[in-house]
Amino acid sequence: MRYLFTSALLFISIFSFSQNIPSKDVQIKTAILAAPEAQRAEAKVYGYSSSGDFITLREGTNEVIxxxxxxxxxxxxxxxxxxSAEPFMARGRELKKEGKGFQEVFDTREAEAKAGTLKLPDSGSLLNVMTAKLEDVNWTTREVANSYTRSVVYIPWATSESTGLPTGPAGPGLxxxxxxxxxxxxxxxNPAKD
Incomplete structure (x- = not known):
């Protein structure tokens, strides 16, 4: 009886987890919202299987993931x-999967980059991150309201002195x-807020 109860709980947990993962189509449509519009159709997209595994949802034909x-x-x-950031990003995902926290991921990638065993993003390559509250996402229509997108341009090893950039926010949108x-x-x- 105890075995049946435990099995039932496991089944319910797995079923509930899979119910919280949007379909492949929805994942693709919402993931590409962070890309510039002209690059969305050909972007490669990673996401999650119904069991929660990190997988390739769609292969791409351009330079965006x-x-x-x-x-x-x-x-x-x-x-x-x-x-060009894929080796860097993939290594970060691998280290997080091993249970390493932010500082350990940072330190490991720093050491590997200095040793020449980790390829870094090309200088000037772009990363966009779009965020929103869960209640602002319509999973049926694939629309996201009240979203916020910040952009990052990688410039490995650069400093404030080599770029003229301040080391902290200097004002909205700067x-x-x-x-x-x-x-x-x-x-x-970070975009200036309206």
Whole structure:
């Protein structure tokens, strides 16, 4: 009896989890919202299987890779980035899957980049991240209301001195450099709020 009860709970948990993962089509349509409109149709898209595995949902034919919203997050977040960032992003996903936290992921990739074993994004490559509250996502129509998109331009090893950029936000809509002097140096561009 106990075995049957445990099995039933496991089945319900798996069934509930799979019910929270949008269809392949919905994942693709919402993931590409973070890409510039002209690049969406040919972008490669990663997302999640019905069992929650990270998979390729669609192969791409251009230089853009998009990632669907991760099931179980407290909010909605999708991202699209230049193909040159794929080794960097894939390594980050691998380290997180191993249970490593932000600082350990940062330190590992920093060491690997310095050793020349991790290919970094091309200088000037773009990453866009679109976020919203879950209640602002209509999974049926694939529309997202009240979204916020921030952009990042990778410039590995760059500094404030080499770019002239401040190391913190200088005002609404103005760029600044984050993680200067590291493998993860990037220009942050937060749009001015209306």
């Amino acid at each position: 998009c990632i669907a919203d991760e099931p179980g997050n407290s909010g909605f977040s999708v991202a699209c980035y230049h193909i 760029p600044w450099i984050m993680d200067p002097g590291t493998h993860r140096a990037h220009i942050m561009i």
